[in-house]
Each structure stands twice: as C-alpha cells, then as structure tokens.
Amino acid sequence: MSYKLGKHLPPVNGESAPYWEGCKQGELRLQQCPSCSHIQFYPRLLCTKCSGRGLSWIAASGAGRVKSFTIVRRAVSEAYEPDVPYVIALIELAEGPTMMSNIVSCDPETVEMNMSVRVTFDPWTEEISMPLFEPA
Amino acid sequence: MTDSLRGRVAIVGAADTEVGKVPHMTPMQLCADAILRALADAGLTKDDVDGLVTCNSMAEPYMYHAEATAEYLQIFPRFCIGVGAGGGTTFSILHHAASAIVSGMCNTVVVAMADSLRTGMTRERAMVTQSSSGHTQFESPYGPTVPALYALIARAHMDTYGTRPEHFASVAVTCRKHAALNETAQMREPITVEDVLNSRLIADPLRLLDCSLVSDGGAAIVLTSAERAADFPHPPVYMLGFGEGYGHEHISQAHSLTESAAGIAGARACEMAGVTPREMDFAQLYDCFTPVVLLELEDLGFCAKGEGGGFAASGAIELGGALPINTHGGLLSHCHPGNPGSMFALTESVSQLRGKAGARQVSGAELGLLHAQGGILSSHTTLILGSEATL
C-alpha cells in the first residue's frame, strides 16, 4: 500500500498532530483520559466516557485482532489500482478502540476473522507514515 | 406527545421523473420536472407552494440548493431548506416538513430531490464523491470504496449468524422480480440467485449484483394538512409515524457491526403510529447493498435477530409473501440517483396506498413501513404511511 500520487493523504490538524507524529516515529498513539482512564480513538477534545478534558497520549502495544474485513477488487480511484486486491479491515486494538486499516505482508485470501495482527508503518511522505497491520 | 403528528399531515401529490440514464436533462431540470409533475398530480400550481425541501445534487452542487431551486422555479416559499443526510435524507426531513404544516408555518410543502449520478458525472468522480463518506483522516487514506465499507457489515453478519451469500442474493433477485413488473424501472431482466453468485466480486463478499444501481432521476411529493387533504384529486396518504435513530457516522466507530439504530428508529415510528411491524401490508427497505436489507428486516422486528437471511430466502419478501418489500424494484433494480434514492420508495408507497400500483399492487394495501439509512448503516429514519382506513 505504498504511496502513489493521487492517494488520499490524511489532512493532519492540531487535534491529530500528536497521532501522526507518533506514526512518523513508529509509535501508534491513543488518547487516555486522566480522570477515568478511558482509552479512545480517534483523537477528540473530550473523553467520550466522562466528558473530561485534558486527554493525554499513550503508546499502544500495536497488537490487535481483525473484527471484520473485505478484499477490495475494484479500487476507489486510479491511485489505488496498483494495490488491487487490497484488504480493508476493522482492527480491534488490544487497548480497546477499533480502527480501520489495511492488512499487508500477506496474501489477502489468507486473512481471517479474529486473526491476530500487529501494526507496521508505511512512510507515504516525509510527514505521513500510515499505520498498517500485518499478521502477528 | 409521541402521537402529536399522527394522521395530521397527508401526501396529496407524488410523481417521479424519467429514471435510469437521462442525459438530456440536468439535475436542476429533473428537480423542477419532478415538482411540476407532483403538483399536477395534486391539481396545484407552483404558486400554491409555500414550503420547499430539496437535497443537494452531487453532479451539480449549489451552495444553497433549496433556495436556488425556488429561484429557478420563481416561487417564494415561507419555509425553504436543503437537507443532507445521505440515504436517510428523504425521510429525516419529512417530520420537520409535517411539523411546519401542523405549527401553521405553511400549508403546502413540496419535497423534491433529483440527481444525475449516471450521466452527469464520470464513473471515477461518482465513486470518489460517494466514498468521501469515509473519515477523511482515519478511513479514506486506506482506499475503502462504499461497497467495501458495507462489506465489513456483511462479513460480520455472516460470521455472527451464519448468513450466506445466497441469502444476500435472494434480496437482489426479489427486487429484480418486482422491477420486472414496473415499466419505469432501470433494470427489468429477471435474475437468479446463481446469476448474483456468478457476478464479479467487488468487495468480498459483495458481488456486482449485490450493489445498487447508479442512476439519474428525481421525484417529488406534495404535503398538506389532513383537514385540507380531502379536497385533492387522489385519496390522501396519511403520515402515521416517524422515528429516527443514530449510532455512528463512520463505520470504524460503530458500536455494533450487526445491529443498527434501525431498531430504535422503527420502534419510535411504530409507537407514534400505534402499530406493530406485523401489521404492515408492505415495507420499502433501503437496499443500497443486499445485506442492509437483512439487518433492517431483523432490527425493524420483521423477523428475529440473525434470521434475516432465511426470512428473505423463504420468499416472504416477495409480492404475495408475508411482507412484500421494495415493490417498485428498490435501489437495486428501479434506480439509485444517490441521496434522492428513497424518494422513489415514497412515491411507490403512495401508489400502493392509492391502490394504483398496477401489476405490482399489494392487494388490500392500507399500511406500509418505509426505512432509509444514511452513511454506512449510520443514521436511520422510519416512516409509517397509511390510507384513510388506518386513521
């Protein structure tokens, strides 16, 4: 899933900058609430559990399991065509939150529900490293 | 308070434009054409309209679409609003329109929606525009198509309940069967379960024939108060219940992949209408992809959770079955011009409740449930309509 001109680059903003900075450094970061310890993804102003503010960042283990997946046979746009067939998956992280990603470094046909995966980072540009997952 | 709108507003005019490939008309022309046709059906002129609701066109967007439509028609409403809630747009605005009538803000509201996704946009632009429903930072970079986002739901349903691809396929076959009886439908050639299972994979487990159409077209309805409704050319169709439910916007944030907020929306609508799902003579269920219909059948209470596949494959959802669905052919076979998609479920329901649906008439149809959803199984709206006998 390497970067090709025309792919959708994430528009980083002030709220998500620490997340993308972490990716650049090879670290998957999640927000944690200092009041109730709730861990959440994606980054937000408030803790979705207790509405508290002042969330801090933690480094996730990078481990997760496949909650659901699909193999895309028709790319969303020309820039993604070289990747076909590629896997879109929902990954439940060991820390609790779910995120979307691609599963790479394996034959898409071998991906299974509940499969254990771990994060890997794919540098797309100087600023953006994409968190992807591979079989654990 | 939940019954405050029950039976107080009626649909007195309804019409579709030509649908499918309509390259000779712009989206705004389709919208205006739908409005003129619906007004003619109601025996009204454009000067009678004092409320206007539209949704934006993807092929020809306006900053303020409803206002632009009013200007195009040269009408000067007291209530004018453009709405955007994806596939749920059509029904989510109806109770606001009904409230505007009941509160005395206006007398005659036209709801009109049209777009030209088929001939007004390139295939690439249509795909990218529609897939922009993914989260721009945390989903879209991974390259999910809209079918891929729904495939995540399909896979989870298979894994949790043992649902099989042939169950999904039975929904497509049913919709095509109904479309074959509808001369305005875009796709009328009958198909079999094998045809669906042999069509090419788009995003596993979804195949080409599990996916809805890409179309041009529009439709409009005319609403007025129940007191005035008797004075129109056709028997009024009454709005008996509305309900909405919201679970998430982006599928990676869904609390469940197999249970949707359709359940909440449906329960709220049934409570207002004072009816149960089992009383319905027909249902029009949002069918952007076949698995969605199975979830809706379950979550709306037409069958037990997890049994949507068996229920659909049993023939229960066909004309003549216990609960005929998508009697016009649905988004899968009638037409799907994007956000306006559910308008056709609405105009079809009006035809059914007037007893004017021709070869696809549900005999003795008095009560129908309509459900739409937007996003990726995200926002849900249920509408219950009835004939005068149900008041």
Ligand SMILES: [Zn+2]
């Ligand atoms: Zn908290």
